[in-house]
Amino acid sequence: MVQSLDYADAALVRSVAIDAIATTKEVTAVTDRSHITAGPVASSVLDCIGNTPLVELRHVVPPDCGRIFVKFEAANPTGSMKDRMALAMITAAELDGRLPAGGTVVEYTGGSTGVSLAQVCAAKGHPLRIVTSDAYSVEKRRHMESLGAELTLVESNGGATDAALTHAMIDAAAEIAAETNGYWTDQLRNVDQLNGYRVMGDEIWAQTDGEVDAFVQSVGTAGSIMGISGALRAHASAVRVVAVEPEESAVLSGGSSGSHYIEGVGAGFVVPLWDGALVNDIVTVSSSDAMAMSRRVAKEEAVFAGTSTGANVLAAIETARQLGPGSTVVTVACDSGTKYLSTRLFQNEEQ
């Protein structure tokens, strides 16, 4: 068995080596076993959250720009950075008694937070009631249900995200929380989530050896941009922080609220956790441009992610062009593209 594996490896090395595209590093990556150790065995899937890789984008970045790295959050167990905040919110509420053992958790969500909460609640034994909408991908809804969440659907205006939908979902969640005497995580106002993202900021700092000139992130609840940039700025106050929002609903930039198709971001109003004083720049990206870049990032970088990642990469390119060659810009590949297989992002690539 061992020998046949070695033969297979030798054949693989040959086929990779004759391929002029392969680098020595890539050949080593498929054959080297020196990194294999009897690593830790997790006592819970929750121990697998965080410590995600930082991946350099090498093909979609124009030559007149600085380097761009994405924090590859699909490597979290549910394929989203939201695992970090769900764990932070539930743990904090358990610790100070807001959430008793076996207590019900309630939340409104576009889906990613709900999936991450469903994972944490399943692991910790909390029933979960989720308010969501047909505006968000069916994969996320099925994923939440598969992890044991009970869903309540609020109908959207033709599948688009807008302020009216966000408010209707918030109202439904508040009602269910009152009915069930449950703990409403209330992600738009929940400051516990910042702790999950501060850790992510420290990871970025360590992974870049402290060489971060700018950090770019799209805004939903604003939890991730505030938490990550807070941690980076604690290391170096000069780190430039760039927010990203949908062009069709550029409320943080002072525009009016509208419908868009960048799932998870652009709530349609100025969210409570947003602190504009901590942000140097706001870049707006249209839904169609964000989708086009997500598709390019999938095909050209093999980084498979959602629409907000496309928006992030476009804004990161703009920032890296302003800062010029020699600079380092970090952004987030927020989640896995598998969450969007049934949506217009990967179903109809012409839109």
Ligand SMILES: Cc1ncc(COP(=O)(O)O)c(C=O)c1O
């Ligand atoms: C796919 C995706 N990207 C980006 C964000 C924005 O993150 P935050 O809520 O931390 O602002 C979210 C939030 O739901 C999201 O689901």
